[in-house]
Amino acid sequence: MFKIILQNKRPIAPFNEPARDLRIQNKPLWLLQRDVLAPFVSREFELPPGARLPKTREPCLVYRDNLFFDEFYIGEFIAQARKRSYPSRAAFSLKDAAFREHCLPLSISYSPAGDLYLADLWYYPNGPQPDAEPLVIDLLAREIGYYHVPTYMAVEKGDLVYQVPLRSLMAIDTWVHVFLADTVFGLFGRGARFEDRLNRDPLFKLKVLASALYEGRQLLECSAVVKTGRNCVIDPTAIIHGPTSIGDNVTIGAGAVIENCIIGSNVNISQGCQLMLSVVGDGTFLPFRASLFMTTIMDNSMVAQNTCLQMCVVGRNSFIGAGNTFTDFNLLSSPIKARDSYGELKNCNRPVLGGCVGHNCRIGAGFVIYPARMIESDVVLVATNERRVISKDIWFENSDHHWLKLDQRYPRLYPRPGEKVAESW
Numbered sequence: 080m081f082k083i084i085l086q087n088k089r090p091i092a093p094f095n096e097p098a099r100d101l102r103i104q105n106k107p108l109w110l111l112q113r114d115v116l117a118p119f120v121s122r123e124f125e126l127p128p129g130a131r132l133p134k135t136r137e138p139c140l141v142y143r144d145n146l147f148f149d150e151f152y153i154g155e156f157i158a159q160a161r162k163r164s165y166p167s168r169a170a171f172s173l174k175d176a177a178f179r180e181h182c183l184p185l186s187i188s189y190s191p192a193g194d195l196y197l198a199d200l201w202y203y204p205n206g207p208q209p210d211a212e213p214l215v216i217d218l219l220a221r222e223i224g225y226y227h228v229p230t231y232m233a234v235e236k237g238d239l240v241y242q243v244p245l246r247s248l249m250a251i252d253t254w255v256h257v258f259l260a261d262t263v264f265g266l267f268g269r270g271a272r273f274e275d276r277l278n279r280d281p282l283f284k285l286k287v288l289a290s291a292l293y294e295g296r297q298l299l300e301c302s303a304v305v306k307t308g309r310n311c312v313i314d315p316t317a318i319i320h321g322p323t324s325i326g327d328n329v330t331i332g333a334g335a336v337i338e339n340c341i342i343g344s345n346v347n348i349s350q351g352c353q354l355m356l357s358v359v360g361d362g363t364f365l366p367f368r369a370s371l372f373m374t375t376i377m378d379n380s381m382v383a384q385n386t387c388l389q390m391c392v393v394g395r396n397s398f399i400g401a402g403n404t405f406t407d408f409n410l411l412s413s414p415i416k417a418r419d420s421y422g423e424l425k426n427c428n429r430p431v432l433g434g435c436v437g438h439n440c441r442i443g444a445g446f447v448i449y450p451a452r453m454i455e456s457d458v459v460l461v462a463t464n465e466r467r468v469i470s471k472d473i474w475f476e477n478s479d480h481h482w483l484k485l486d487q488r489y490p491r492l493y494p495r496p497g498e499k500v501a502e503s504w
Contacts (some may be wrong), residue, residue: 080139080187082116082123083207085199087145088496091254093419093437093455094394094474095493098251102377102395103260103342105326108147108251111360115150119157132207139206143199143437145188145251147260149268152246156216160202163212169248170213176242177220181249181259184428185419188250198248218244221271226431239430243267245275250418254392254435254453261358261375262390266339273304273322307390308344310417326361332428343378374433377488383444391433394456400444405433407450419450419473427451434469439492456493459483 088097103490106114115125120140124133126194132141140157142148160167171178173193183189189196193212201211226239247264249256277284285310291301298304302319307313311325319325323337323395326344330339336353343439345359348354350367355373360378365371367384382388383401390407393399408431409415417427445462448469454460458473459480480489491500 080120080140081135082120083102083132083139083141084112084123084125085143087143088128089145089252090496091257091420093254093424093435093453095495099221101251101257102358102360103147103251103257104265105358105378109144112142112144112148115148115153118150119153127129135206137206139201139203139504141201141203141207143188143250146200147247147249147251147264147360148200148258149247149264151272152216152218152248155246156200156214156248157202157218160214163214164182164204166208166211167214168196168202168211170195170215170219171198172196172215175215175218175220176222177244177264180242180428181263181353182256185255185417185425186252187252187420188252198250200248216246216248218246218248220244223271225267225268229500234257235383239265241435243270243271253417255417255432258373258375258390258392258435261392262356262373266341266356266373268432269322270339283452310412314350317326324479329451332367366401376417377438389428389433390431391435392441393436394438395440396438397436397440397442398455399436399440399442401445402444403446403448405448407431407433409450415450418453437493439490457491459487 090096091101093097094101101108103111103216107159141497154170173179189198195213199214220242222240223243224238226242240436244264247268249260249264251257276433287298287303291298296300299320305319306324308325308327310327313328313331316333317331317335323340325342328344329342329346331348332350332456334351335348340354341358343359345362346359347364349365352365353370356373357377361377362379363376364381369382369384370387372389374391375395377395379395380393382399385401386399386403388405391405414426415429415432416424419425432451434452436454439457440454441459443460443462446467446469452469452472454473456474457475458478461479
């Protein structure tokens with residue numbers, strides 16, 4: 080099958096990079112797409128914006144490169160599309176709770192068509208043709224609780240839930256979608272599929288039980304659910320619960336607690352760190368007592384001691400100093416707003432949500448960051464008496480390196496489209 084990739088060069092704030100270059104599930108999105116589609120396609124072609132589809136008579140899969148999807152959705156979509164004799168286009172119904180609650184808010188990539196929403200994913204049995212028919216694939220969402228809000232914290236009290244899909248398709252239009260793709264559609268989805276397989280596959284359940292008995296470990300700690308790479312050094316007092324995957328050359332210190340995470344290669348997790356439902360990119364360093372909850376950290380970043388990140392996204396090559404706190408809910412009950420692709424503040428449909436740090440940032444110690452605030456790529460923040468609480472988005476123009484007397488200029492590595500950068504930078 081011939082794969083045609085439609086380029087989407089719209090930058091995602093605060094990273095100032097298109098979605099295809101951002102890491103999802105600890106892989107660049109373009110590589111994740113290629114890996115998922117590898118069993119189905121034999122060759123590919125990238126199409127720049129505005130270009131016409133190539134003429135061919137062979138079966139084609141066409142998609143925009145800001146789409147996150149997994150093998151479970153793609154397998155079902157291609158199987159059902161092949162049963163038809165006419166072109167098909169991926170579509171969603173508002174009855175699908177995962178799409179309605181998580182994919183649609185803040186997004187601009189879906190086209191309304193009656194009571195359906197069309198995604199930029201097509202299957203052509205005989206080459207590109209006009210007028211593809213919608214094909215609705217159920218994401219098989221199930222409700223899973225993740226947070227309890229007591230009465231003294233907010234008016235909207237009670238259990239908060241995610242609509243967790245067993246199949247995933249989502250357009251990455253904002254950093255919030257990166258968070259949802261990694262956490263809700265990724266880690267929560269992996270856990271839900273694991274539980275589903277345990278319930279319907281007795282042989283798999285026996286395999287997990289046998290592994291635990293043979294290794295003398297609890298079920299969630301055995302090698303059937305905790306996958307470890309080569310040359311890893313893991314202290315025996317560390318607690319690791321699956322489903323968790325750990326890359327190569329990883330060091331995990333004494334007393335660390337890790338639960339349902341993706342840990343990349345060449346990662347150092349020091350003593351007393353706590354990681355839950357988080358994605359940690361290659362080359363990341365977490366000194367002692369750093370805490371991540373439902374957080375994504377891209378490659379080669381560092382989060383210093385006693386810093387707590389909840390429901391956050393951190394870009395590559397960034398440093399977050401000691402004792403920083405990223406808050407995740409409004410003390411006075413009000414909708415949390417995040418910026419959409421046009422930079423407008425809109426309700427993100429999330430009652431709790433952390434913040435986002437771009438690429439190549441340097442954040443000093445002791446900050447408090449309000450929910451859903453963004454810190455743009457290449458920003459330096461130094462805590463002062465005048466600024467310790469980040470209540471608004473921080474852009475490059477607000478960076479503290481502009482007034483610091485530095486021996487050399489701080490580099491601007493991720494400018495906005497069309498932004499002129501001085502050559503000395």
